[in-house]
Amino acid sequence: DVKVTQSSRYLVKRTGEKVFLECVQDMDHENMFWYRQDPGLGLRLIYFSYDVKMKEKGDIPEGYSVSREKKERFSLILESASTNQTSMYLCASSLSIWRGGRYGYTFGSGTRLTVV
Amino acid sequence: GQQVMQIPQYQHVQEGEDFTTYCNSSTTLSNIQWYKQRPGGHPVFLIQLVKSGEVKKQKRLTFQFGEAKKNSSLHITATQTTDVGTYFCAGTTTSGTYKYIFGTGTRLKVLA
Numbered sequence: 001d002v003k004v005t006q007s008s009r010y011l012v013k014r015t016g017e018k019v020f021l022e023c024v025q026d027m028d029h030e031n032m033f034w035y036r037q038d039p040g041l042g043l044r045l046i047y048f049s050y051d052v053k054m055k056e057k058g059d060i061p062e063g064y065s066v067s068r069e070k071k072e073r074f075s076l077i078l079e080s081a082s083t084n085q086t087s088m089y090l091c092a093s094s095l096s097i098w099r100g101g102r103y104g105y106t107f108g109s110g111t112r113l114t115v116v
Numbered sequence: 117g118q119q120v121m122q123i124p125q126y127q128h129v130q131e132g133e134d135f136t137t138y139c140n141s142s143t144t145l146s147n148i149q150w151y152k153q154r155p156g157g158h159p160v161f162l163i164q165l166v167k168s169g170e171v172k173k174q175k176r177l178t179f180q181f182g183e184a185k186k187n188s189s190l191h192i193t194a195t196q197t198t199d200v201g202t203y204f205c206a207g208t209t210t211s212g213t214y215k216y217i218f219g220t221g222t223r224l225k226v227l228a
Contacts, residue, residue, distance in 0.1 A: 035218075040125070042204065042218050042220040043204065045218075056215075090159070104161030104162075105149075105161060105206075107160070
């Protein structure tokens, strides 16, 4: 089974701190994504990456950055955490379509971040 | 930009009743996926629909993709308590892309 592992299940950080959320997948997937999930808003795409060192902005990239130095790891960085970034953060990966990727995203268990 | 809306936002049903959630896109979709998220869990991929008018079944779950490829539905027959969770659709407008836009989700509660 594909596994997508997020480094922390729960995090509490202070306003203004720099926060790193780590995500690792073990099935050689090309594509990786960061979403945040908020009640009533569904899943909103923050950033995604389709290859090492490649990244593209999603729908809500403001206040975030990402890093993908290795294929299996995709990091989300909150440059200066704010209370409105309190949320559930979900990492996902998928196989590229030209390698037969038709099985959707595999999500990690999520990191619930609280900024105080 | 592309938007994917789902209705209803919440649904409570008695165990044994049927349930349907609808997904509507502002633009024509290349394909659509459905996910289930159990309470406290993460979304899990259920199925992908690609063809106009396509219907797929998984046991008690029936998935449909509209003829115009702008809407989709998930129907559960005779709900069980194990069906509890939030159901999301996710669509993409371009074939061969890796980026899907998720709907707002429908939270299903099944009363025993």
